[in-house]
Every structure is written in structure tokens, then in C-alpha cells.
Amino acid sequence: MKTITMPSFGADMEQGKVAEWNIKPGDTVHRGDIIATIETMKGLIDMEVFDDGIVEQLLVQAGSEVPVGEPIATLRLLGEVAVETPQIKTTPVEKSEKPSTPLYANNEADYTTPVSTPPSETTAAISTQPHLETAQQAISLISPAARYQAEQQGFDWRTLPMGTGPNGAIVLADIQRYFQAEKSDLNATTPVKKHTHIEHDENEQKMRQAIAAVVSQSKREIPHYYLNQDISLTHALQWLQHYNETQPPESRLLINALIYCAIAKALQKFPTFNGFFQNNRFQPAEQVHLGNAINLRQGGLMVAAIHNAATLTPVTMMEKLKDQVIRAREGHLTMSEMQDATVTISNLGDRGSDAILGVIFPPQVALIGVGRVREVAWVENHIIKPVTIVSMSLAADHRVTDGHDGARLLSKINKLLQKPEQLT
Amino acid sequence: MNHTEQLTYREAMREAIREAMQQDPSVFLMGEDVGHYGGCYAVSKGLLQEFGESRIVDTPLSESGFVGAGIGAAMGGMRPIVEVMTVNFSLLALDQIVNNAATLRHMSGGQLGVPLVIRMATGSGKQLAAQHSHSLENWYAHVPGIKVLAPATIADARYMLAMALVDPDPVLIFEHVMLYNRKEAVPKADDCPAMDQAVVRQQGSDITLVSYGGSLFKTLAAAEALTEQKISAEVIDLRSLRPLDTQTLFSSVNKTHRLLVVDEGWRTGSLAGEICALVAEHCFWALDAPPQRVCSQEVPIPYPKHLEIAATPQVEHIVTTAKQIVYR
Numbered sequence: 076m077k078t079i080t081m082p083s084f085g086a087d088m089e090q091g092k093v094a095e096w097n098i099k100p101g102d103t104v105h106r107g108d109i110i111a112t113i114e115t116m117k118g119l120i121d122m123e124v125f126d127d128g129i130v131e132q133l134l135v136q137a138g139s140e141v142p143v144g145e146p147i148a149t150l151r152l153l154g155e156v157a158v159e160t161p162q163i164k165t166t167p168v169e170k171s172e173k174p175s176t177p178l179y180a181n182n183e184a185d186y187t188t189p190v191s192t193p194p195s196e197t198t199a200a201i202s203t204q205p206h207l208e209t210a211q212q213a214i215s216l217i218s219p220a221a222r223y224q225a226e227q228q229g230f231d232w233r234t235l236p237m238g239t240g241p242n243g244a245i246v247l248a249d250i251q252r253y254f255q256a257e258k259s260d261l262n263a264t265t266p267v268k269k270h271t272h273i274e275h276d277e278n279e280q281k282m283r284q285a286i287a288a289v290v291s292q293s294k295r296e297i298p299h300y301y302l303n304q305d306i307s308l309t310h311a312l313q314w315l316q317h318y319n320e321t322q323p324p325e326s327r328l329l330i331n332a333l334i335y336c337a338i339a340k341a342l343q344k345f346p347t348f349n350g351f352f353q354n355n356r357f358q359p360a361e362q363v364h365l366g367n368a369i370n371l372r373q374g375g376l377m378v379a380a381i382h383n384a385a386t387l388t389p390v391t392m393m394e395k396l397k398d399q400v401i402r403a404r405e406g407h408l409t410m411s412e413m414q415d416a417t418v419t420i421s422n423l424g425d426r427g428s429d430a431i432l433g434v435i436f437p438p439q440v441a442l443i444g445v446g447r448v449r450e451v452a453w454v455e456n457h458i459i460k461p462v463t464i465v466s467m468s469l470a471a472d473h474r475v476t477d478g479h480d481g482a483r484l485l486s487k488i489n490k491l492l493q494k495p496e497q498l499t
Numbered sequence: 500m501n502h503t504e505q506l507t508y509r510e511a512m513r514e515a516i517r518e519a520m521q522q523d524p525s526v527f528l529m530g531e532d533v534g535h536y537g538g539c540y541a542v543s544k545g546l547l548q549e550f551g552e553s554r555i556v557d558t559p560l561s562e563s564g565f566v567g568a569g570i571g572a573a574m575g576g577m578r579p580i581v582e583v584m585t586v587n588f589s590l591l592a593l594d595q596i597v598n599n600a601a602t603l604r605h606m607s608g609g610q611l612g613v614p615l616v617i618r619m620a621t622g623s624g625k626q627l628a629a630q631h632s633h634s635l636e637n638w639y640a641h642v643p644g645i646k647v648l649a650p651a652t653i654a655d656a657r658y659m660l661a662m663a664l665v666d667p668d669p670v671l672i673f674e675h676v677m678l679y680n681r682k683e684a685v686p687k688a689d690d691c692p693a694m695d696q697a698v699v700r701q702q703g704s705d706i707t708l709v710s711y712g713g714s715l716f717k718t719l720a721a722a723e724a725l726t727e728q729k730i731s732a733e734v735i736d737l738r739s740l741r742p743l744d745t746q747t748l749f750s751s752v753n754k755t756h757r758l759l760v761v762d763e764g765w766r767t768g769s770l771a772g773e774i775c776a777l778v779a780e781h782c783f784w785a786l787d788a789p790p791q792r793v794c795s796q797e798v799p800i801p802y803p804k805h806l807e808i809a810a811t812p813q814v815e816h817i818v819t820t821a822k823q824i825v826y827r
Contacts, residue, residue, distance in 0.1 A: 220756045220787040240788070240826055247756055247787040 077126055077243070079148040081141040082236050084115050084413045090142045091115045093135055102130045104150070107256065111147075116289055118282040118377065120413055125249065126239055128152040152239075216244035224250045229362045229383055234414060256409060286376065290434045297352075297440075298473040301432045304485040306492055307455075308448065308463045314495035318389075330448055332393040334465065335420065336498045337491035338443055339363045339384035339392075342418060345484045347476045348441040348469075349418045357440060357475045366416025366436065367396065369403040377403045378436060380416040388499050420445060430466035440475045443488075444468035509679040511657035512542050512618075516580060519664055520550055523578055526664065529556035529565055530582030539584045540620055540679050566592035566617065570600050570669075573615040578664050583619040585627075586635045586673065600669040601644030615669045616660065622675040622713045622763055623811050629799035632807070634763040636673045636712070637770040640740040646670045647740040648694055649712035653683035655738060658691040666694075673740075675713030675763075697744035699751065703733035705825050706757040709748065709774055711737040714761045714812055721761075721817035728818075730825055740770060745777055752778050756787035757824045761812050766794035788824045793817050 081091050092114040098104060109121040110130075128150040135147050215233055217225070218240060224247060225232035235253065237243030293299075311333050319327040342349045342363045350359035365384035369377045379399045381387070387395065402408055421433040422445040431444035446466035453462035467488060469481045491498060506514065519526045527550075528543060534557040537544030547555040558565035562583055569581040583589045589596070596617065603611045623632035640647045648670060650659045656674070663670035692698055700715065701722050710718035715736050722732040733751050737743065752758050758778050762771035771792040778790050796810040 218756075218787045219784050223784040246826065 076131065077128065077150045077152055077237070078146045079110075079124065079150055080237065081143050081145050081147055082113065082122060082410060083143045083234065084113070084120055084410060088115055088143055088414075090140050092140045093137050093147060094119060096133060096137050098130045098133070098148075100130050100132055104128060104130060106252070114281060114285075116285040118285055120410070121407075123410065124150070125236060125252075126150060126152055216240065216242060218244060218246045220247045221245050221250045228254065231415075234411070236410075253411070282371075289436065293434050293437050297435050297437060299435060299470050300473045300478055300481065302469045302471075302478060302481045302485055303430055303432075303466060304468075304482075304489060305451075305464045305466050306489045307453065308465055308492065311492050311495045312463055326390075328389050328393050329396075330465075331396060331422065331445075332389040333492065333495050333498060334445060334467075335365060335367075335381070335384065335396065336387060336389050336392050337488050338420060339365050339381075339387065340491055340498065341484055341487040343385040344487055345480065347480060348471060348484055350440060351417070351438040352440050352472055352475055353438045360417035362417070364415045364417045366419035366439070367399060368419055368421045368433075369400055371404055377408065377413075378416055378419055379403050379408050379412045380414070382411070382415060389495075390499075418443070423447065430468055432468050433470045435470055435472060440472035442470045444470065504685060505682050506653055506657065506685050507680055507682045508653055508656045508674070509540065509542050511653045511685060512660070512674065513544070513546065515657055515660035516543065516546065517549070519578075519580070519661060520546075520554060523664070525576065526578045526580065527554040527556065527572075528580045528582065529558050529569065531558055531560055531565075531584050533557060533582050538582065540674075540676065542618075542674075542679075543582070562588055562591035563595055566595040567599070569615050569617070570595055570603075570613050573600075573613045573669075574603070574611055579615055580660070580664070581615065581617045583617060585631050585676075586619050586621040587630050587633055589617075589619050590635075596639070596645065596669070596671070597642050601642050604668060605644060612667045613669050614664070614667050616663045616672065617669065618660075618672045618674060620676050621673045622677060623795075623800045623807055624677040624713070626802055626804055626807060627676075628802040632800035634712075634795070636671075636740055637762075637764045637768070637773075639671050640770055640773075642741075644668065645741065646695070647673065649673045649675075649738060649740055651675070651678065651712050651715040651736055651738070653681065654686050654691050657685050658688050659694050659738075661688075662694040670694075673712060677713050681716075692738075695739040695742050695744060697738055697747040698736045699733060699747065700736045701732065701734040703731040703755065705731045705755055706759060706821055707733045707735060707748075707751040707755045708759050708761060708817070708821065709735045709737065709771075710761040711740060712763070714763050717812060717814050718761045718817060720814045721821065724814065724818045725821055728822070728827070730821065730827065732821060743774070743777070745781070748774065748778065749781050752782045753785045756785055758782075758786070758790040759793065759817070759821050759824055760790070761793045761817055763795055763811055765797050766792055767797060769794050788826070791820050791824055793820050 093111055094114040095112040098110045104110060104124050105127050106125055108124050110124045111122045113120050113122050131149040131151045133148050135141055141147055217232055217238070222232060232245060235245055235249065238245030238249040240246040308330060311330060315328055315330060315333065346359040347357070349363050350357060362383050363385040364380040364382050366378040366380050369379055371377060381395050381399065416439065418439055419436045419442045421431055421442055423431055427447045429449065430446040433442040433444045435442045444467070448463060448465050450461050450463050452459050453464065467485060469485055471481050516528060528546065532539055533543045534547040534552065534555045543555060566581055566583065569579040572579045583592065600613045600615055603613055621636055622634050636647055636649060639645060646666060646668065648659055648663060650656045650672065659672065663672060700719060703722065708718050708722060718734055722734050725732045733755055735747060735751055758775065760771035760774045762769050764770055766772070769792065771794055775790040775792060793812045793816050795812065798810055800810055801807055
């Protein structure tokens with residue numbers, strides 16, 4: 076039997092509310108099915124199941140607030156028999172040969188025990204299951220192969236839900252399934268699931284409350300400082316025009332792809348802006364998972380992580396951006412996208428204002444604001460000329476970095492955008 | 500020889516001995532009842548008539564004596580094949596094998612060699628009880644200075660002996676008693692891999708099943724049952740227990756990420772344990788499940804048929820354990 080627990084959709088998430096169950100006891104579920112809608116500080120998130128099985132019990136009612144890691148349902152896995160810890164069998168021979176009175180009237184009362192019973196140490200069931208004291212483990216279990224693969228992909232496996240191995244151990248198949256799910260999500264073949272049972276207004280209100288909680292915490296706890304820099308996009312746009320000339324319309328790049336690549340690559344060089352401030356200390360993240368703040372049409376916003384953004388080229392970045400915005404608006408982001416961002420970009424786009432000074436998303440330590448791409452009168456070599464620029468801002472946590480560091484980060488982004496060919 | 504010809508394991512072994520004796524006059528066979536009786540398992544039946552008493556030698560019931568004589572003959576330039584009736588009886592010759600045959604090259608600084616081949620029956624399944632049924636080949640595989648082979652297929656029975664005779668050092672060949680009546684077509688000699696190479700008998704991707712000798716065919720049957728349950732098992736036949744072909748082993752485990760060793764020896768201190776340890780040492784980061792073993796129960800092999808079956812690895816047990824390892 077497998078216990079399904081309240082998932083964590085981010086390091087800052089302490090509890091979640093089961094807004095809606097999509098399953099009932101007795102239902103057969105398949106890996107990848109949406110079994111519940113979980114309401115968190117970040118809004119409503121679809122919860123997937125990672126196993127094939129039959130729902131045995133729902134441990135909490137819809138509407139319950141549950142701490143992360145607490146059991147919320149149990150699942151009987153398909154082919155369950157082998158999963159149970161093997162019992163040491165009493166052989167039928169022993170039973171039938173054991174009469175109520177001893178067969179032999181001598182003092183050897185034990186004689187009726189079959190002599191062929193192996194010594195006790197050899198009957199100890201040798202099982203593939205780790206022997207654990209309790210179901211609630213402080214450490215996650217993972218096989219060496221799964222761990223190796225996860226680390227090769229630069230992925231923190233500790234953020235994964237329980238795996239399909241014994242006692243919830245994460246095994247290779249879980250990791251592979253996870254990455255496959257990420258890939259196939261890009262095709263967005265699954266039909267749009269609508270939360271028909273939940274009133275739209277109520278939904279909106281809850282998201283508003285969630286955003287309120289996050290930004291209040293941020294402004295309460297994080298001493299923000301702000302920097303701003305105007306960056307000329309002349310070279311970047313030239314490169315883009317040249318590139319797009321040879322591409323069919325659907326493959327053409329937008330300037331944002333270059334800007335995001337430059338930001339990701341710069342952040343990798345300045346690790347003090349990429350990570351988490353928790354328990355009074357800063358922990359840099361190993362990879363840059365760029366959180367892209369996406370404005371939802373129905374109101375509110377979502378932050379979706381672009382994994383390993385520093386390794387993307389403008390082309391792959393463009394694909395990610397397009398795909399993510401569509402899925403975010405449909406409510407189809409994966410769990411890892413919801414929880415992995417190490418830094419956030421806020422981009423108001425064409426209809427936005429010239430610049431944005433953002434609110435850091437805790438426990439992150441920086442937010443980069445991208446203003447509207449616009450044409451201005453620009454002085455270069457004592458000559459005034461029209462130039463297309465973008466105002467790039469940085470909101471950073473003063474507990475971790477100082478203005479000088481921030482200036483160097485923005486300057487690095489500027490430099491990268493002046494040599495767009497190097498971003499590929 | 501006609502290559503589509505079918506031979507039993509027993510006949511293949513006899514052909515191998517006959518061929519060796521025809522090709523090299525220094526080869527001779529000795530052991531208990533190998534001559535007039537034709538061998539306890541009838542391997543040498545008819546060879547006395549063909550080669551005469553000077554080359555097919557019946558010995559007294561004294562394992563220490565005739566194995567020692569074989570070592571002496573080998574040191575003196577002969578290429579003896581010594582047959583010991585079962586591995587249980589070979590313990591009487593343990594001193595000769597471990598203290599003499601295995602050590603003399605090393606102790607003489609390379610001046611002496613013992614190019615001796617010792618053949619013996621091993622394993623259970625014929626209701627021969629606890630003094631004739633054990634699988635002690637791992638005791639010999641523990642000892643440096645000797646080589647230990649376990650031919651399982653008819654081809655290996657046919658061709659491994661010649662390779663063993665070419666080797667300048669003592670080679671022990673273990674013939675599982677349940678294999679003697681198996682019958683198969685014999686391939687060409689050139690198709691038989693070197694004696695120290697393990698062979699992948701079945702390709703697979705989900706789990707590596709390692710076996711040798713009498714357990715090989717149970718393991719292959721288990722692999723077939725697993726295939727029906729959509730588990731793709733790779734089956735490795737070790738063939739040589741010393742030296743071990745670790746390269747074949749490791750590359751398979753690195754591919755499948757899971758290991759199950761099937762070994763008719765007792766679990767404690769088994770060759771299966773050694774293989775698990777090697778894999779844990781060398782393939783740790785590739786493992787997706789703890790390596791497991793299916794071995795004999797830790798009892799002297801019982802006489803009654805049902806208990807003999809219960810005490811030794813069987814197909815069902817291999818299948819169940821393999822499924823646990825792949826978490827199904």
C-alpha cells in the first residue's frame with residue numbers, strides 16, 4: 076500500500092488545502108492522473124498521482140488544510156502482493172506433525188519440531204525493502220542509479236514526491252518518468268481540465284489572497300534595494316533580424332528570448348543572486364531555474380520555472396517561453412515548474428510601462444524587472460540618435476548582496492546583450 | 500564431425516576426452532571406476548577398450564593418493580585428467596589440490612608447473628543425499644593458483660576440456676549431475692568462447708540474472724517466465740568461476756541496473772555473495788535496487804525428493820525474487 080502525502084510546491088510551502096478530490100475510494104487511477112486540486116499560497120495546483128493503483132481511502136475531506144508531508148490518501152498499488160513484507164511462513168508440515176500430546180514420551184519435548192527447520196538466521200526474510208522504523212522519514216530514499224541520474228540532470232531529487240520503490244524510495248523509473256512528463260507536457264496533449272466545481276469568483280479571490288500573503292511576507296522580511304539600467308538593444312535586434320530572415324514565421328525569435336538568455340547566463344556568473352535565503356543564511360542554487368512571472372488573463376499571476384535556463388540557447392528559450400505561457404494560462408504547469416524557481420523575472424511586455432521595480436518572491440533573493448522595449452533619444456559619442464532600449468531593473472535582498480554587486484550583475488547582462496551571437 | 504549432430508552432455512564430455520587422448524599421447528584419464536565400470540556417471544564408458552589400461556586408469560578409493568599422483572605426473576610432463584566422483588569426495592584431496600597443485604608454481608618461483616585437469620560431479624537433484632549432492636565449487640574458486648570452470652551447455656562440455664588441458668596450471672571442471680542427460684546440437688569449436696569468458700545467454704534490459712552450471716537452465720526458464728510478465732531479463736552464464744569475467748558482469752549490470760545471482764551453493768560465504776560484493780563495489784551508482792541472491796537453503800541437502808527441491812533454487816523462486824527487485 077502506498078500513502079499519498081500533501082506535496083510540496085515550493086520551499087516556502089508549509090501546508091496546502093485539498094480544494095477538491097477528483098477521486099473516491101475504489102477508483103482505479105493511473106500514473107499521471109490528476110487526483111486532487113490543491114490550494115496553496117500560489118493558487119490552485121493540479122496534483123498528479125505517481126502510481127497505478129486503486130484508491131483505498133481518502134484520509135482528509137475536501138476543504139481540509141494539511142501540512143506538507145502529511146498523509147492525505149492511501150493507494151493499493153496494482154500487483155500489490157509482492158510489495159508486502161514477506162511473512163515468515165509456518166510450514167503446514169509443522170502443524171500437521173504437531174499433535175496435542177507429544178508423540179515421544181521422553182524428555183525431549185522439542186522433538187516434534189521438524190529437524191529440517193533451517194537455523195533462524197537463514198529464515199530471516201531477505202527483502203528488497205529497506206527496514207525503516209517509521210513511515211515518516213526525515214530523509215528521502217533514492218536508489219543510487221536514480222540519484223546519479225537526477226544529479227546528472229542538475230536536479231534536486233529531494234523536491235520530488237515519494238517514488239514507486241519500496242517505502243516510497245525514488246527509483247530510476249521515477250526520475251525517467253519525471254523528465255519524460257516534462258518533455259511530453261510541452262506538447263500539451265492532455266485536454267484542458269476546468270475546475271467547474273469551484274466558483275470562478277471564489278477562485279480569483281483565493282489567488283488574490285495567496286499573492287497578498289507572499290508579497291506581504293516579502294516586504295515584511297526582505298530589505299529590498301533597487302537598481303535600474305537602460306540597455307541598448309541595437310546589436311541584439313540586428314542579430315535577431317538577421318536570424319529571423321531565414322526562418323519561417325513560427326520559428327522566429329522574439330527579443331525576450333535573447334534578454335532571458337542574457338539574464339540567465341549573467342546570473343550564473345553571479346551566484347549570490349540565485350538561490351534562497353532561509354534560516355538566516357543564504358544558500359546559492361547550483362542551477363539557474365528562471366522563474367517567469369506570467370500574468371493570467373482571469374487575473375493574478377503564476378511563476379513558472381524555466382529549468383537550467385543558463386544552458387538554453389535563444390531558440391530553446393523561445394520554445395520554453397511560448398509553451399509555458401500557454402500552459403500556465405490553462406493551469407497545466409507541472410509540479411516542478413511550480414516549485415523550482417531560484418530567481419524571478421517580471422516582464423510587463425509591450426503594453427507595460429517603461430520600467431518595473433518588483434517584489435522579491437521569498438525565499439528567493441532577487442527579482443529582475445524587464446520594462447517595455449521602446450525607442451528613445453540616446454546619446455552616444457556626443458550624438459543624439461534614436462535607439463531601441465529596454466530598462467532592466469534589479470530588486471535584490473540587501474541581507475545577501477549590496478548595490479555594488481547588483482550593479483555588476485546588470486552590467487553583465489548589458490554586456491551579454493551587446494554580443495548576442497555569444498548567447499547561442 | 501557433423502555439426503548438426505545432437506550429443507548429450509555426457510557424450511560431449513566423452514568426445515572431448517577421446518579427442519584429447521587421440522591428439523596428445525601425454526593425456527591420460529584416471530579415477531575411481533573410470534575404466535571397467537565406465538565412470539560413475541558413464542562419461543568414460545568405452546574409453547578403456549579404445550585406449551587400454553595404461554591410459555584409462557582405475558584407481559583405489561583414495562582421493563588424496565590419486566590426485567597426488569596426478570599432480571606428480573603433471574609436474575613430470577604428462578597432461579593428466581583426474582576424475583573425482585563428486586565434489587564432496589574431493590575434500591579428501593583438498594590438501595593435494597590447495598596445498599600442492601595450487602601453490603607449486605608460486606613456491607618454486609615459476610620453475611614448476613602443474614598442468615593438471617581435475618573433473619568432478621557437483622550439485623543436487625538425483626536424491627543422493629547430503630554426502631553426494633553439495634555444490635562446493637566456490638571453495639575452490641576462493642583459491643589463487645587454480646582455475647575453476649563450470650560448463651553448462653553441451654558446447655562447453657565438448658570444448659572446454661581442450662582449453663583446460665592447454666592451460667599450464669591446474670584447472671578444475673565442475674559437471675553438474677543434472678546436466679549429463681541434456682541433449683543439444685554441438686556447434687563448431689570456433690564458436691566456443693575462451694574458457695574464462697562469461698557469456699550472455701539471453702539479452703535483456705530490466706534485470707541481470709547471473710548463474711552457472713546446473714542453475715543456468717532454471718535461470719533461463721525463469722527469464723522466459725519473466726518475459727511473459729513483460730520483464731526483460733538478461734542471463735549471464737559465468738562459465739568460469741575463477742577467474743571471474745567481471746567485465747561482462749559489470750557492463751550488464753550497468754545496463755539493467757539490477758542484479759540477481761542464482762547459485763546452488765549455500766548463501767553464506769557463497770560465490771553469489773562475492774558477485775554481489777563486486778557489483779556493489781564497481782557498479783554502485785548504477786544500481787536501482789539492492790543486489791539479491793537465490794541460493795540453497797542452509798541445510799545439508801536432504802534425501803526426500805520434495806525436500807531436495809525445497810532446499811535448492813527453483814524457477815519459481817527466481818521469478819518471485821526477480822519481480823521483487825524490479826518492484827513488480
